[in-house]
Amino acid sequence: MLGDFSCRVVLNLIGYVWPAYSCYKALSQKQSDAVQQWCIYWLMLALFTVSERMLLDVLVFWVPMYYEAKVLFVLYLWHPKTQGAVYLFNGIVQPFLAQNEAAIDQALEEVKTTVVDHASSYFHKLILFVQTNASLAASQLQHLQTKAQFNAQRIQQSANSGKSA
Known part of the structure; x- marks a missing residue:
């Protein structure tokens, strides 16, 4: 178990610093596919952060390894092999937003x-x-x-x- 503080440090590095720099690289190298993927990532991270702060942190913060699970989820969102943000966006968020x-x-x-x-x-x-x-x-x-x-x-x-x- 990493603990709350360690998880926050890791989460900031892999959830914000690395994706922000990767987004910068995609923009500066004019990689439109990568820019679109990073836009989807930031959208999904924003939705996760809002739901986490309004609901998850209040209700399930006591679950063992909750903070480590948050780190893994954020890693899942942007990792090139899983592309979780794209998967969740295309499967859930985009259809919901388009309909409403x-x-x-x-x-x-x-x-x-x-x-x-x-x-x-x-x-x-x-x-x-x-x-x-x-x-x-x-x-x-x-x-x-x-x-x-x-x-x-x-x-x-x-x-x-x-x-x-």
Whole structure:
């Protein structure tokens, strides 16, 4: 058993560093087949990472050798002999996405609209808050400055009247 930390190191190396460099090589050498395979890999890795963090890590983290299994699965996804990402994409993900593409696009557009509306609303509220409180702060500072000047004049007058006596 490698342990959680060792598995994370290995997973980062074989799941991200090596594939990223291999993707770079495919892009720089204009290997369109390899680029397509690496795009499929990154898509499958993203789906795995999301499902892992939302479901698997919460439910099955206690299973013996869980972290080692994650390493092996990521290796399975990109290894040239298994091409697991391509296999899973062609067999499961691509048919599902193709069948549900219109509904997914509509849902994403609705989420995007909702997020933009909320962000815009909160931004306007923030601007109003800053304007209101900046004006209030400026008037408070002006009041404090006037009060400080008045107190300074009283101290000066008191000091001057003490000298004349």
